[in-house]
Amino acid sequence: MKLAGVRLPGQDTVHVARLDGDEVMLLAEAATFWADPRGWLTKTDGRVISSNYVEFVPPVPPSARVICVGLNYRAHAAEGSFEVPEHPTLFGRWTASLSVGGVPVAVPSGEPGLDWEGEVAAYVAEPIRDADPDTALASVLGYSTFNDLTARRAQKLSTQWTLGKNADRSGPMGPIVTADEVGDLRDGLRVRTRVNGTVVQDGDTRDMIFSVGEVLSLISRTLTLNPGDVIATGTPDGVGYVRTPPWLLVPGDVVEVEIDHLGTLRTPVTGSADGLAQEKRDA
DSSP, X not given: OEEEEEEOTTOOOEEEEEEETTEEEEEEEHHHHHHSHHHXXXXXXXXXXXXXXXXXXXXXXXXXXXXXXXXXXXXXXXXXXXXXXXXXXXXXEOGGGEEETTOOEEOOTTOSOBBOOEEEEEEEOSOBOSOOHHHHHHTEEEEEEEEOOBOHXXXXXXXXXXXXXXXXXXXXXXXXXXXXXXXXXXXXXXXXXXXXXEEEEEEEGGGBSSOHHHHHHHHHTTSOBOTTOEEEOOOOSOOSTTSSSOOOBOTTOEEEEEETTTEEEEEEEEOHHHHHHHHHHHO
């Protein structure tokens, strides 16, 4: 089953909807859905409308925490000359930085471009508190494509990555595909990123250092994870800043993240002025 966030014309309310071809079936408002996500998946009598009639938006509630894992693929750690970490490197995104496929992302002022990081995102379905890895993994509702687009200049201003990881609309995410249709990431999903049709990343989730269950378990020892929280599980090797010369996304580029079972996430890149104009048109 595929799920997406949608907004009806003239409304601010975000609904979670089931995707079925060119139609969507409204399940519930986002906050209501995430109060009992597995229960809402059984709904069969929701309002069905054309996907052309709705605006697609991130399917998470405003209260969601987005926790990202850095350096979680062995080959990616190696390409940056980092040692394999003993513990997951974690950082946060705010929900304000999230977006969806097809929405332009602007290169921030002062940045030479944006770097791509194709990833799998995992979505929490039940509270996870001090859980073992297997229990934590069983609490995942599903997965989606994700692109952790990064402003490297801002990221490197300090040892903390927050600024460079929260540019406007720099966290596009695809529809959620329920876990029963995806399987265990430890069995391997191919993760590919393309820039203007050229493959720049071609990895496999079997190269992950820390599994989804292990990451969720570690986090849950310190804070309770709640339904709607998102874990971005890290990116494979092939990012732009380590190349000689560096290769970054500039206005006019199109970046795509394609992952087995999860589909393709497409994001056009604009200049900062173009991005501001687009945001005003969308308001």
